[in-house]
Amino acid sequence: MIRLKWTRAGYRVFLCIIMISLLSVNPVYGAQSSSSVQKSSQKSLKTVQKSVSKSVKKPAEVLGVVPRITADAAVLMDVATGDILFGKQAHKRRPPASTTKIMTAILGLELGRPDEIVTVSSKAAAVGESTLNLDPGEKINLYELITGAMVRSGNDACVAIAEHIAGSEEQFLKWMNWKALALGAQNTNFVNTNGLPRKEHYSTAYDLALMARYGLQIPQFLSITRLKETEIHFIEPDVLMDLRNTNKLLWNYPFADGVKTGTTTAAGKCLVASATKEGRQLLVVVLNAPDRFGDAKKLLEWGFEYTETVRLTNVGELINEFPSVVKPVPVFIKEPIDVSVSKVERDKLQTRVVWEKATNLPVRAGERLGRLEVWFGEQKLNSVPLFSENEVVKNRSLIRLFPFSLGK
Incomplete structure (x- = not known):
């Protein structure tokens, strides 16, 4: 338990550091001249900035007939690449209803152990609306409680999770907001x-x-959210509770494998849903959608049919040559570049090399010399660093000193 408390404390410190880093960074990644040289003191900030830029890609324009949907706001994303394939009022702020529980489950799984025993408080038991009907003093494993929160959408379960992990719901909320921003x-x-x-x-x-x-990168999260029906076991009292998932897409769409529904008067009918077809996983979000399951299915099917994932470069692939003053230096990337786009617009994809180091020597093996940018028309989709394949140093010349006389 002591080790667990330190883990949670460390997590809080880590999120604080991320917050400070994010607030210190210019939100427009890569807004610099191609001839500019990065200072070593800026490297750590650029690393954070790069990771954030990958997360805030704007929806790409797509051709073809996009299905009409009832949702007030929607997004279709490729899970592997993070690319947005469709967006409708994607950044409009709306009440998220029970899709909020996605973040609650993420932190519960990351900060707690599945077999930890949670004791339900009076505050948690008093929460209304959709609940597990928890009573004060009941005991249940954390994993079972998270399952109840996600499958049956138990509002009371969420408060119990928060209090167990952070000591109070208020503290847990701070972590939720920090994590979201990160x-x-x-x-x-x-x-x-x-x-x-x-x-x-x-x-x-x-x-x-x-x-x-x-969340879908967390195996336990995926296992829970894809369940159609299950049961959870209470330790005290020793009883079982049957659960049936509120996500009807799991029944009427064979490729569906998650994630969470949400419904309130203010939010309308909401759904975050994932589906995997032929090894490719897509994720759809529809908010205030009278036909949320129909909307989600239309967008997922459209995504599988009319978009594709293109691999532009492979790991270790030589991309270009850095023009040093002595001889060109081959450069490579350390990670593959995959991009998801509309099939009919694949030819809009372009890559651009931007050098960040001056052409002077020396060049160290493995040194970052620039970046490879991926563009879709006028929109930058991605940026990955370029590293030197080998070392290049200045030639050492023998300096000869000739004696001379200024006269007697």
């Missing part, structure tokens, strides 16, 4: 853990997609 969700503010209507509780279709995409 993921690039810049238009999100949580004031409760379950999504019950509050004036200052809001998010966007785009932000929810970012959070859900992150």
Whole structure:
């Protein structure tokens, strides 16, 4: 338990550092001349900035007939690349309802152990609306409680999770907001853990997609959100509770594998849903959508049919040659570049090399010399660093000193 407390404390410190870093960085990544040289003192900030820039990609323009949807706001994202394939009022702030629980589950899984025993407080038990009907003093494993929050959308379960992890719901909310911002969700503010209507509780279709995409990288999160039906076991009292997922897309769309529904009068009908087809996973968010399951299915099917993921470069692939003063230096990338775009607009993809180092020597092996930018028309989609393949140093010349006389 002591080790666990230190882990949570460290997590809080880490999120604080991320917050400070984000606030210190210019939000426009790469806004510099191609001939500029980066100072070593800026490297750490550029690293944070690069990770954020990947998270805040704007929706790409697409051709073809996009399905008509009922949703007030929507986003379709490729889970592997993070590219936005469709957007409708993607950054409009709206009440997220129970899709809020996505972040609650993420922190619960990251900061707690599945077998930790949670004791339900009076405050958690008093939460209304959609609940697990928890009673004060009941005991249940954390993993089972998270399952109840996500599958049956238990509002009371969310408060119990927060109190167990952070000591209070208020402290847990700070972590939720810090985590959201660290993921690039810049238009999100949580004031409760379950999504019950509050004036200052809001998010966007785009932000929810970012959070859900992150959650889908956590195996336990994916396992829970894809469940159609399950049961959870209470320790005290020793009883079982049957759960049925509120996400009907899991029943009527064979490729669906998550994530979470949400419904309130203020938010309307909301849905964050994922689906995997032929190894490719897409994620859709629809907010205030009278036909949320129909909207989600249309957008997912459209994405699988009319968009594709293109691999532009492979790991270790030589990209270009850095023009040093002695001889060109081959440069390579350390990560592959995959981009998801409309099939009919694939030819709009371009790559551009931007050098960040002056052409003077020496060049160290593995030194960052520039970046490779990926552009879709006039929109920059991605940017990855370029590293030197080998070392190049100045030739050492023998300096000869000739004696001379100024005269007697």
